[in-house]
Amino acid sequence: MTADRNTTESLFEHVGGREGLHRLVATWYPRVLADPLLHPLFGAGSPSHIDHLTDFLAEVFGGPTTYTDELGGFPALLEVHRGKQISEEQRQRFVDLFLTAADDAGLPSDTRFRTSLRDYLRFGTEVAVQNSHATDDVDLHPCQEVPRWDW
Template sequence: MTTGGNTTESLFDHVGGRAGLHRLVATWYPRVLADPLLHPLFGAGSPSHVEHLTDFLAEVFGGPTVYTDELGGFPALLEAHRGKRITEEQRQRFVDLFLAAADDAGLPSDTRFRTALLDYLRFGTEVAVQNSHATGDADLHPCQEVPRWNW
C-alpha cells in the first residue's frame, strides 16, 4: 500500500509471504502436538492443519483470502474451537510456543513486527478461548470474520 509517497509493507510481506508463514506453522505445529498441556486440544493432529493455519494467518496479515474463499472462513474457525474449553494456561502455552517457533523459523525479530505478532496472538487466542466456552451463538466473541491485522 502506498500513502503519501511512503510504501508500507504488509505483515504478510514482512514475514516472507506464505512461505514464511508456512515455515512458522510447520515449526510450531509438532510442538503443540507433543506438548502435554496442549495435546488434549489438538489430539493426534490433522494432516491439513499446517496448510489451513498458514492460509488463515496469510489472510490475517494481509495476504490472499484463501481461508475465507475456499476453507469456510471464520465460521469454520468458530466450529473448530467450539466445546474445547481452552484454559488460560493453555492459551498462554500456545502463545509461548508460537513465539518460540517464530524465532526458530527465522521470522523477523524487529520490535515493530514482534509487537504486532504478539498483539495479534493475544487477540486471536482470547477469541479462541471465549468461543471455546460458548454455549450458544450469543456467547461467541463479536469478531465474526477473519480479522485483518496490520502494523
C-alpha cells in the same frame, strides 16, 4: 529495510509471504502436538492443519483470502474451537510455543513486527478461549470474519 518501506509493507510481506508463514506453522505444529498441556486440544493432529493455519494467518496478515474463499472463513474457525474449554494456561502455552517457533523459523525479529505478532496472538487466543467456552451462539465472539491485522 527503510522506515518508509516498512510502513507500506504488509505483515504478510514482512514475514516472507506464505513461505515464511508456512515455515512458522510447520515449526510450531509438532510442538503443540507433543506438548502435554496442549495435546488434549489438538489430539493426533490433522495432515491439513499446517496448510489451513498458514492460509488463515496469511489472510490475517494482509495476504490472499484463501481461508475465507476456500475454507469457510471465520465461522469455520469458530466451530473448531467450540466445546474445547481452553484454559488460560493452555492459551499462554500456545502463545509461548508460537513465539518460540517464530524465532526458530527465522521470522523477523524487529520490535515493530514482534509487537504486532504478540498483539495478534493475544487477540486471537482470547477469541479462541471465549468461543471454546460458548454454550450458544450468543456467547461467541462477535467477530464474524477473518480479522485483518496490520502494523
